[in-house]
Amino acid sequence: MGKKNYSGILVRTCKKCKKPIDEKSLYDYCADCYKIVEEVFEKIRSYLKEYPGATAFEIELETGIPYHVVNNFVKEGRLIEIENNFINIECKRCGCLLLSAHHKYCPRCRDEIQREMDNVKGQLLQPKEKAKMHLQISRKDKT
Ligand SMILES: [Zn+2]
Ligand SMILES: [Zn+2]
Missing domain, CATH: 1.20.5 (Single alpha-helices involved in coiled-coils or other helix-helix interfaces)
Structure with a gap:
């Protein structure tokens, strides 16, 4: 806490709550936000393990994690977007758009x-x- 930043180096802040963080921190988040972000990422990770190549839309539909949160991980480079050929699959029952070939419904x-x-x-x-x-x-x- 009492540690001073070297002059000329910008104070790093948490990407989520903007609280100052240690400039040597490996992560872009404070400890609290890091925990939340990791929990969300873990959810996505385990979903992708089960359904590799799922789209962000599908992840939102299936896990409830908002599309923009998934896309943030893409921007951070933690998730890699690949072209999806199955983008216009419809639910076999009600006809709504599934945007994924993993599920029929x-x-x-x-x-x-x-x-x-x-x-x-x-x-x-x-x-x-x-x-x-x-x-x-x-x-x-x-x-
Ligand atoms: Zn934070
Ligand atoms: Zn349906």
Whole structure:
């Protein structure tokens, strides 16, 4: 804190909150902002691990991280933009623009499809339950 900057060198400030930071800091953010930025970046990183080549639009749609935040990482060189040939894919259910070839449906439709599938699963579970009952009864008959 009491450390003085060498004369002639501009005081470095956090890119996010503009708080002064150590000029030798490896990062462009103060400790607090760095933590937040890293958490967001980690989210994007793990999404891209699962869906390599996802577009910024897709990341916004799927993770809720705003498009401009994703683009900031591109500007910083932490993410590299590549040309995407699948830019105009439509949701197979509602027809909204997906801008990615990773998913056939938009998140909203996927939720609904999941719910429908859970309903079907619930119905399929009924006979299984009965079969289990039958087994227990026959075992009881043996003793
Ligand atoms: Zn900050
Ligand atoms: Zn849809």
